[in-house]
Amino acid sequence: MAIISRGFKGRRQEDAPRDRVPPGQYVTNDFPVLSAGPTPLISLDKWSLSLTSETGQTTSWTWDEFSALPTEAITVDIHCVTKWTKLDTSWEGVSVDTLLDGVQTSSGFLLVESYDGYTTNLPLADATNGKAWVTHIYDGEPLRPEHGGPARLLVPRLYLWKSAKWVRGLRLSSADQRGFWEGYGYHNYGDPWKEQRYAGD
Amino acid sequence: MERTAVRGRLNWLVAEVVDLIDETGTVKSIVLDCPDWPLHLPGQHVDIRLTAEDGYQAQRSYSIANPPAGEKVVVTVELVDDGEVSPYLIGELAVGDQIELRGPIGGYFVWTPEHGGPVQLVAGGSGLVPLMAMIRALAESDRQVPVRLLTSARSRETLIYGDELRRLQSSLDNLEVAYTLTRAQPADWQGYSRRVDQQMLAETSWPATERPLGFVCGPTGFVETVAANLVALGHDAARIKTERFGPSGG
Amino acid sequence: MTDMHLDGNALGALFIDLFGQEMTDQNGCCDACGAVNPFGRAVVYRDAPGDVMRCPDCGAVLIVAVRTETRLRVSIQSLRWIEVLE
Numbered sequence: 001m002a003i004i005s006r007g008f009k010g011r012r013q014e015d016a017p018r019d020r021v022p023p024g025q026y027v028t029n030d031f032p033v034l035s036a037g038p039t040p041l042i043s044l045d046k047w048s049l050s051l052t053s054e055t056g057q058t059t060s061w062t063w064d065e066f067s068a069l070p071t072e073a074i075t076v077d078i079h080c081v082t083k084w085t086k087l088d089t090s091w092e093g094v095s096v097d098t099l100l101d102g103v104q105t106s107s108g109f110l111l112v113e114s115y116d117g118y119t120t121n122l123p124l125a126d127a128t129n130g131k132a133w134v135t136h137i138y139d140g141e142p143l144r145p146e147h148g149g150p151a152r153l154l155v156p157r158l159y160l161w162k163s164a165k166w167v168r169g170l171r172l173s174s175a176d177q178r179g180f181w182e183g184y185g186y187h188n189y190g191d192p193w194k195e196q197r198y199a200g201d
Numbered sequence: 202m203e204r205t206a207v208r209g210r211l212n213w214l215v216a217e218v219v220d221l222i223d224e225t226g227t228v229k230s231i232v233l234d235c236p237d238w239p240l241h242l243p244g245q246h247v248d249i250r251l252t253a254e255d256g257y258q259a260q261r262s263y264s265i266a267n268p269p270a271g272e273k274v275v276v277t278v279e280l281v282d283d284g285e286v287s288p289y290l291i292g293e294l295a296v297g298d299q300i301e302l303r304g305p306i307g308g309y310f311v312w313t314p315e316h317g318g319p320v321q322l323v324a325g326g327s328g329l330v331p332l333m334a335m336i337r338a339l340a341e342s343d344r345q346v347p348v349r350l351l352t353s354a355r356s357r358e359t360l361i362y363g364d365e366l367r368r369l370q371s372s373l374d375n376l377e378v379a380y381t382l383t384r385a386q387p388a389d390w391q392g393y394s395r396r397v398d399q400q401m402l403a404e405t406s407w408p409a410t411e412r413p414l415g416f417v418c419g420p421t422g423f424v425e426t427v428a429a430n431l432v433a434l435g436h437d438a439a440r441i442k443t444e445r446f447g448p449s450g451g
Numbered sequence: 452m453t454d455m456h457l458d459g460n461a462l463g464a465l466f467i468d469l470f471g472q473e474m475t476d477q478n479g480c481c482d483a484c485g486a487v488n489p490f491g492r493a494v495v496y497r498d499a500p501g502d503v504m505r506c507p508d509c510g511a512v513l514i515v516a517v518r519t520e521t522r523l524r525v526s527i528q529s530l531r532w533i534e535v536l537e
Contacts, residue, residue, distance in 0.1 A: 002258065003215055003301060005251040007293045010259055011285055030283070036499040038454045038510065081500045161500055184501055185517035185524045198519045211467045248464055262461070306463035309475035309491025421455050442491065445457045 017087075020077055022192035025085040032084060033146045036180065040115040040145075040166050047150050049134065050169045051099055054107040059099075063150065069094045072133065076156035078163070079192040091154055093135030096127045099170065107172040112153055112179065115166040120179035121188070122155060122162055124172065131157060134167055159190040159197070211303045213250060214238065216274065218298045224361045227280040228327065229291045230266060233300065238272045241265055241305035243334035244312055244416070244444075247276060250301045251286060261286045264331035264418075264444075265305065268313075268338035274302070277361065279327040310416065310444045314342035318414060321406045321436075322350040323397065323427050325419025328446060329361050332418055336369065336376065345375045349413075351405045352378065353397050353423070356385040379405040397423070399430040409435030414442075421445040459493035462504055465516055466490065469525055472535070482531035483511035 011026040021027060050060040061069070075090045096110075110127045112120045126132070136143050136151040143149030148165025155162045161181050182188050187196040195201060216235035224230055241247075243265075250260040267275040281287045294300070312320065312335045322332040329352050339348055354360035360380065370378040381393035381401065393401055407413040415436060417427045424445045432438050459475050466474035475491035486508035493513060496503040501517040511529040518524075 002213070002250065002252040003299055004254055005289070005300065006295075006298055008251045008253050008259075008289050010251070010253050010257045028283075032498075033455060034496075034498050034500065035454065036496050036501075036503045037505060037512075038456070082498050181500065181517075184515045184526050185519075186500065198517070211464055246460070246463075262464075303464070306467065306473075307460040307475055307491070308463075308473035308477075309489055310458070310460050311476075421457070443458050444460055447455055447457055447497075 020087060021085050022079055023195050024197075025079055025083055025192065028084040028086055030084075031086060031089075031147065032080070032082075034080070034082065035146075035165070036118060037116055042115050042150055042166065044150060049099075049151065049167065051103065052169065052171045053103055053105050054172050054174050057103075059103065066094065066134075066136075066151070069098055071137075074133065074154075076154070078154075078156055078160050081159040081161060081186065081190070081192075081197050090139055091133065091135040092137035093133035093151070093154060095130065096132040096134065096153075096170070097130065099134065100128065103172075105172045107174050109173045109176045111171040111173050111177050112162075112164045112167060113169040113171065114164045115168045118164055118166070118180050120153075120162050120164050121177055121182060122158060123176075123189075126157065127155060131155065157191070159187075159192055161186065162190055211248075211306070213301045213303050215299050216302055218294060218296050218300060219273075221294070221296060224277060225359050227291070227359070228277060228361050229280075230275055230277045231290060231294065231300075233274045233276070233302070235272050235274050235302065238274060239305070240269045240271075241274070242308075242311040242313060243268050243338045244310045244331045245305035245307045245334075246331070247274065247302045247304035247306065249276070249286070249290070250303075251289060252301070259285050262306070264327075264334070266330050266334055266337075268334055268341060277327070277330045277333075307444075310418075310442050312338075312414065312416060314339055314344040314346050316414065317344075318346040318348060319407050319411050320346060320348040321413040321415045321431075322348065322352075323402070323406070323415070323417045323419075323431075324350065324352040325397070325423035325427070326354060326359070327361065328417075328419025328423065328444070330418075331444060332416060333362055333365075335416065336366075339376065340369055340373060347375045347407075348377070349406055350376070350378045351381070351397065351402065353381045353383060353419070356382050357387055357390075358385075377405075397427055397430075399433055402427065402430050403434055406431070406434070409437075412437065412440065414440055416442050416444075418444040419446060421447055454496075457495040457497060459489070459491040459495060459504065461495045461497060462490075462493075462502060462514075462516070465502065465518075465523070465525070468523060470533075470535075474533075474535075477536065478534045479513065480531040480533075481506035481509060481511055481513060482529040484509035485531070 216233035220232035
């Protein structure tokens with residue numbers, strides 16, 4: 001039975017807009033850098049992004065080719081499962097819809113791979129129709145390595161571990177496949193509004 | 202070498218605050234009386250847990266600043282900007298309050314005079330805290346182990362334990378202390394005035410041929426730089442122990 | 452750029468909860484590269500969102516810990532052995 005610490009309130013934000021802050025989250029002005037391992041440093045002349053369909057058909061883009069794709073500027077709130085929420089973050093990137101343009105698929109899942117070996121997974125329906133981007137600009141500047149640059153996936157509707165940094169490959173799959181954190185005990189879907197932090201929540 | 206005598210799950214103990222000492226404008230030492238404290242070794246840390254009335258909890262680790270002293274545990278806490286726990290510990294906690302802690306933790310980053318030397322200590326900011334526990338243990342001991350400390354702070358105002366270090370370095374023949382103030386120095390300053398680099402380490406630390414036991418503590422970037430420089434000066438990496446505090450300190 | 456990683460002693464409490472004793476001064480062997488190091492020397496990434504401990508020599512993932520309000524799940528990955536001094 002823990003004793004109460006007289007006068008301790010923790011982070012209390014009476015002025016935070018509750019309709020934008022999911023349960024259990026607090027608003028931060030920082031952008032914490034959290035990672036499962038060392039920051040990979042990828043030079044742009046070696047960078048590529050691949051998209052593989054469930055039949056094995058692969059499309060890939062070099063940095064120059066990726067940079068020539070149409071981009072969107074978006075402002076979104078992001079929510080990390082470690083409880084911080086950052087409001088009104090601005091990014092620029094290529095919509096996953098654009099990457100999927102012309103690709104025939106009946107798959108239900110998107111498996112994501114990063115340069116450091118990190119993986120994550122989500123239903124394809126949560127990455128399409130304007131719900132996800134591969135971003136390379138944050139706050140008007142090229143995305144820094146510690147935040148996932150040269151490019152990272154951005155899926156604002158799910159906890160931020162789904163927004164894989166240093167994205168290298170997107171794989172369409174008929175079967176779901178747990179990624180790194182999903183396999184170690186975090187929730188397979190990760191909806192911040194339902195507080196789906198851990199497996200079993 | 203002594204084994205740390207911790208067995209079984211770490212239980213939360215309730216300690217009482219018996220004294221509060223302002224070390225600098227943003228650093229405070231909290232003296233705790235902790236019944237059933239299992240004794241600790243210099244270099245170890247404790248976890249402190251706070252619980253709000255609605256059950257919300259927050260927990261942080263702090264290095265122990267005193268050598269073993271029965272049920273007395275002293276932690277030195279630096280105020281972290283926008284922090285959650287340190288503003289409470291420094292701004293709100295009062296003598297007579299109770300606080301939960303568990304420990305001691307960390308059997309690797311420890312040193313007592315029985316371990317011998319010579320010893321090389323390098324501290325960045327509040328990284329000095331666990332190393333001060335080692336120095337205080339040295340001061341209490343009969344063993345005249347030779348110890349050299351290089352400590353880095355932004356300014357004289359932010360240097361922790363300054364008076365005590367000056368007193369100890371003049372009263373102990375076997376303790377040498379070098380200081381660097383990286384941002385602001387007083388007019389009569391005789392010490393270093395820049396960030397720790399290989400040259401400074403070469404001038405203030407034991408030569409590699411002495412095979413010192415090394416302990417480096419502070420922010421991650423500081424520890425990386427110092428450890429790499431010590432290795433570049435010929436020190437055995439296996440004899441250098443590090444405790445990184447992360448980006449902002451403890 | 453320095454990664455904000457910590458040392459093995461950052462997971463000291465976790466080890467005591469799991470093994471019932473201090474482990475940072477005990478040795479472990481990495482299954483990926485065979486290096487033997489005391490756990491205190493391991494490279495630790497915290498709040499990643501879980502905690503990841505990596506081999507200081509080759510970077511392989513040794514242990515992953517995910518702590519929820521009700522349980523602690525520890526995944527042992529590339530650890531060939533752990534040794535405790537009698």
